[in-house]
Amino acid sequence: MSLETEEEASTWISDWMSQLPPELHTVPLFHLAIPGSHDSMSYDLDINSSIIEPDRLKRFSGIYCVRKTVHKWATTQEATVKTQLDAGVRYLDLRIARKPNDADPTRLYFYHGLYTCTDVEGGPTLKSCWDQGRNVIVSYDYQANQHPELWGKIKYFYGDTMDPNEVESKLCHALEKERPSHRFFVCGLNLTLPSDTRTLKYVLRPCDNLGRVELRSLPKLLLWLKQQSRKTAVNIVASDMVTHDDFVSTVVDINLKHVTG
Template sequence: MNIPGMSLETEEEASTWISDWMSQLPPELHTVPLFHLAIPGSHDSMSYDLDINSSIIEPDRLKRFSGIYCVRKTVHKWATTQEATVKTQLDAGVRYLDLRIARKPNDADPTRLYFYHGLYTCTDVETALKEVRDWAKEHPKEILILSLSHFRGLNEHLHTYLINFIKTLFGSSLVCRSGGPTLKSCWDQGRNVIVSYDYQANQHPELWGKIKYFYGDTMDPNEVESKLCHALEKERPSHRFFVCGLNLTLPSDTRTLKYVLRPCDNLGRVELRSLPKLLLWLKQQSRKTAVNIVASDMVTHDDFVSTVVDINLKHVTG
């Protein structure tokens, strides 16, 4: 990204800039609602941490094969959408995290929760969110959007526990639901964490509702582009957060064998082959329609973050 008036002379300066890119945006963007800024995000943000020794959660047809290592290994290969830790993703400029929550059956700890994508993660939810909290404290002008969803195996008691944990952990850093927060309004209040909780939590003003996630639901980048184009032109909300997901998705039927039986391939490699094309489409599409959060797999590759952040300059350059 080439911020007007900024000169990044060293690699270290460039790295420092990208880890605090929101605070480096031109003043003209400080009062633009966050709904109208282009914000880089990661899809299935915790999938770098999947536990190959856990039972299989999805797809359903493979659950009964959880005891077979080679099946778990295949699920692991095709469920891993990120290779960088959450801290590394945040340092790289990602500001939206897609966090899918699950409860392990028969866990000895009655309130311990994990993330999942095909398999459970090694790291539990409390540990990961504490790391996010610490990062947010070190970067008070960077606004983080945490999207918690799916909640496999959670009952009302666990929802109550998790919501209270989030409210206690982030405390006064939480941005309460409002008409249209901006960078400046968040900075003025000293708040920089937005939590979207995809469950009935309307009684908690500290939590935001579900954020609409548009995606192609296909492994074909051309179809992804076509479906996202339709969504951005016909369905995108104008006064709420929404996600444009560049991620590919395996078929839910036997067509998935076309991909998972490739001995030397995995989802990450397929995504990386498609990402340059999808980013080129994003640049072109953003000239026609507004984008908000843009999520991808393998977010530390192919200038993903800088490509998304660059879109914001249209507010400055017209």
């Protein structure tokens, strides 16, 4: 592939929504395949922060090697949000929390196992997006103090396992039996560490981390996704390490089935 062709392909995928065939311009968004990232801000985890999850490790926050282990196995992305968006990602999974005893109790941080270095104040706002003529849909999981401007929870289906075969099996069942037909939903290709002592099987590997495990599994999961999408509809597809293994282009290409058949 020539450099010019690679650049053209990169430009197309970064702006893929506007480049879809005209036949897809009136298709509801919940009927399109949309690439998304799981724990989108985890590339920015602060190894010096206290541990926010899992609960059983919180009391070990003062031990550097424990925080380092959490950091290795909580980092699901390596690219910044801007890079993810430029790569074609259009769904961001953002976990937000306050730090206890923070000097500024209103300050919010992203998190996944640890807090991020970046606080929420440093991110884009709805106003800044609107001022630039861009659109954002905000879905909020919790019902407390729900505002009409915010969409309700989007159902997230995932395997809850480190075994890609089990991920495929559970997602297959969800897509065939549980997926909503007229709402947004997420098909999560992400792997998940066990919540019990079985997690030691993974975290005690000195030269491994969650990102590497995911990269070894992602090609298989993407092949399954292409096969499954011929049988059942998919909507948002979220993954770890979203800038690798043609993840975005694989998801975007699923939309062409609306045109070709």
